Amino acid sequence: MEMKYVLMILGMTLVTFIPRYLPLAVLSKMEIPEVVIEWLKYIPAAILAALLAPGILIIDGRLMITPQNTYLLAALPTFLIAIYKRNIFLTVIVGMVMIIILNFI
Amino acid sequence: MEEKYQDFFTGVKDSSPIIMGYIPIGIAYGILATKSGLGILETVSMSIFVFAGSSQLISIDMLARGSAIIPIIMMTFLVNLRHLLMSASFSLHFKGTGHKVMPFLSFLITDESFAVGNVKIKDKEYRASFFLGLGLSAYLGWVISSWIGASLGEIISDAGEYGLTFVLPAMFIALLVLQIQRRLDILVAVISGLFSLLFVYLLPGNWNVILATVIAATLGVVIERWR
Numbered sequence: 001m002e003m004k005y006v007l008m009i010l011g012m013t014l015v016t017f018i019p020r021y022l023p024l025a026v027l028s029k030m031e032i033p034e035v036v037i038e039w040l041k042y043i044p045a046a047i048l049a050a051l052l053a054p055g056i057l058i059i060d061g062r063l064m065i066t067p068q069n070t071y072l073l074a075a076l077p078t079f080l081i082a083i084y085k086r087n088i089f090l091t092v093i094v095g096m097v098m099i100i101i102l103n104f105i
Numbered sequence: 106m107e108e109k110y111q112d113f114f115t116g117v118k119d120s121s122p123i124i125m126g127y128i129p130i131g132i133a134y135g136i137l138a139t140k141s142g143l144g145i146l147e148t149v150s151m152s153i154f155v156f157a158g159s160s161q162l163i164s165i166d167m168l169a170r171g172s173a174i175i176p177i178i179m180m181t182f183l184v185n186l187r188h189l190l191m192s193a194s195f196s197l198h199f200k201g202t203g204h205k206v207m208p209f210l211s212f213l214i215t216d217e218s219f220a221v222g223n224v225k226i227k228d229k230e231y232r233a234s235f236f237l238g239l240g241l242s243a244y245l246g247w248v249i250s251s252w253i254g255a256s257l258g259e260i261i262s263d264a265g266e267y268g269l270t271f272v273l274p275a276m277f278i279a280l281l282v283l284q285i286q287r288r289l290d291i292l293v294a295v296i297s298g299l300f301s302l303l304f305v306y307l308l309p310g311n312w313n314v315i316l317a318t319v320i321a322a323t324l325g326v327v328i329e330r331w332r
Contacts, residue, residue, distance in 0.1 A: 001144070001146055001147055001150070002147075004174060005143065005147045007174055008164070008174045008177060008178065009147070009150055009151050009154055009155065010154075011174065011177075011178035011181075012151070012154075012155045012157075012160065012161075012164065012177070012178055012181045013154040013155050015178055015179075015181050015182035015185065016155050016156070016157045016160065016181060016182075016185045016188075017211070017212060019182075019185050019186055019187075019188040019189045019192065020185070020188045020191075020192050020211040020212060020214045021192065021207070021208060021211035021212075022189070022192070023189055023190075023192035023193035023196060024192040024193070024195055024196050024199065024207055024210065024211050024214075025204070025207050025211070027192075027193050027196040035326060035330075037190075038325075038326045038329060038330075039322050039323065039325075039326050040186065040187070040189055040190050040322075041190065042289075042290070042293045042321065042322035042325040042326065043183070043186050043187055043318060043322050044187040044280070044284045045281060045284040045285060045290045045293055045294045045297070046293050046294060046296075046297035046317070046318040046321040046322045046325070047183060047184060047187075047297070047314065047318040048277050048280055048281040048284065048294070049281060049293075049294035049295065049297040049298040049301070049321070050297045050298060050300070050301035050313070050314040050317040050318050050321070051163065051277055051301070051314055052274060052277040052278065052281060052298065053297075053298030053299070053301050053302050054301055054302055054305050054313065055273065055274045055277070056274050057302060058302070058305060063302065071271070071274065074271055074274075075274060075278060078271075078274075078275050078278050078279075079278055079282065082278050082279045082281075082282035082283075083282050086282065086283060087279070088126055088276065088279040088280065088283070089125060089126045089129065091275055091276070091278060091279035091282075092129060092130065092272055092275045092276055092279065093129070094275070095271045095272070095274065095275025095278065096268035096269070096271055096272060096275065097268070098271070099268055099270065099271035100268045
C-alpha cells in the first residue's frame, strides 16, 4: 500500500475515533459548556449545506443556476422526497434515477 | 448469561434497516474509490478502520480532485464532530458499563446506529450487548458492501456511472433534511451554503467547506443568544 494512503487512513481513523470515544468515556466526570453544545448542534446542518451547495451549483468551475444544470434539476425532486419521506435510502435512489433520466433527455 | 446473548441477537436483528441502507452507499463508495485511484486493499481498509460513510465518500471525492492528505483529515474531523453529540448522549445509556467495552461501543457509533439504538436501547437489560450486536452487524454490512463495490469498480456501465455521481449530493440532501429541526437550522444551512460558494473562488482545496461551516455555526449561536 502506498505510504500516502496509509497516512491518510491512519489520520482519518484517529480523528473519527476521538469524537466518538471521548464524550462517552469522560462525560460522567465533565460537563460540556452550554455554548459549545449549541455550536455543535449547528455543525451537521452547516457542514452538509457547505458541501452540497458547490456540489450542485458549481459545474466545471462556474456557478450555474440555470435549467441546463442537471445536478440542480435533480436536486429539487430529491429534496422533496427527503422532506416528505425522511428516508436516506429512498432519497439516494430517487436522486440517482433523476440524474440518469436527465442525462439521457 | 443467557439474557446477555438474547440482547446481542436482538441488536443483530434490529440492524437490518441499517444494512439495507448501507448496501447501495457502500457499493457506491467502493466503486468511486477504485475509480479515484485506490486499490481494493486501500478501499476496504478505509471501511475497516474509519467506518464513517460520509467522510469516506468525501475523502474519495477530495482525492479525485487532487487534494492533499491534511485537508482530507481535517475535513474528516469536521464531518465527524457531530459524533461528539451522539457519544455524549449515549453516555446516559452506558453509565454502568465497564471502561474496557467503551472503545468498542464508541467505534460502532454512526448516524444510523445512533438513530436506531437510541430508540430501541431503553428497555434492554444488557445495553452494551445489544449495541454491540447492532453495531457489529452494521459494521460487517458496511465493510462487505464496500468490498463488493471495490470488486465491481471496473465493470460498471456509463448509465450507472451517471447515477453514482449523484449518490453523494443525494445523501447530503437526505442527511441535511434530517438535521433540520428548527428555523434557525435552515438559516444556518443557507448561510453556510452561501459562504461555501463564495470561498470556493477565494480558497484552495476544500477549505471553503471548513471555513463556511465554522462561520455559519458561530453565527447560529450568536443569533440564538442575541434574539
